[in-house]
Amino acid sequence: MKNITILILILSFMSCNSDKKTAELKTDSNKLNSDLIGIYEYKTPEQSENHYIVIDTLNRKYNGLYYGTEDSGGHGVFFFGNKMESLIIEKKKISFEIGNRELYETTLMRIVKHKRNLEKDSTIGISKCQLKYSVEITKSGFKLNCESEYGYCWENELNFEKLTK
Structure with missing residues (x-):
């Protein structure tokens, strides 16, 4: 049971980090090009x-x-x-x-x-x-x-x- 709880925590943590990376990518793609x-x-x-x-x-x-x-x-x-x-x-x-x-x-x-x-x-x-x-x-x-x-x-x-x- 202890191993399953640890596995769920690890998967939840990875999911949170994945969401952050996706949000960062969206923000970076919306940066304005000052050269224009x-x-x-x-x-x-x-x-x-x-x-x-x-x-x-x-x-x-x-x-x-x-x-x-x-x-x-x-x-x-x-x-x-x-x-x-x-x-x-x-x-x-x-x-x-x-x-x-x-x-x-x-x-x-x-x-x-x-x-x-x-x-x-x-x-x-x-x-x-x-x-x-x-x-x-x-x-x-x-x-x-x-x-x-x-x-x-x-x-x-x-x-x-x-x-x-």
Whole structure:
């Protein structure tokens, strides 16, 4: 009887340690990759129309902003800045969506020194077509593939380079 009790204690102890190791593995796999944090740029022929992605963390989760442009159909280019919705970042892949976009006549990707300069901008419209992105992480940045039901993507493939300090 004594041997059976010892065997049960040993098996229980091994089971507890096994659970701890499994929990540690799950925690390690959820660690954030600090190399992804930063600002990324997609260069267009007209520098003022460049697109930007900003990746940062908040409460131990990735957060992203996308600053882009949209062709207004013969009336020039409009600018938007949106949160990257449904952002999923895995080892070598990223996916996100951008929903309704408030459109502006000037870029939102800038440093604002005075609040009064920000208040001068007002929206000139809303673009309601959803943009879906699948992203491949490259050595120097991201390669984005864009899908839009009505063709609102700037390009089907966009190569973003990480900006250095």
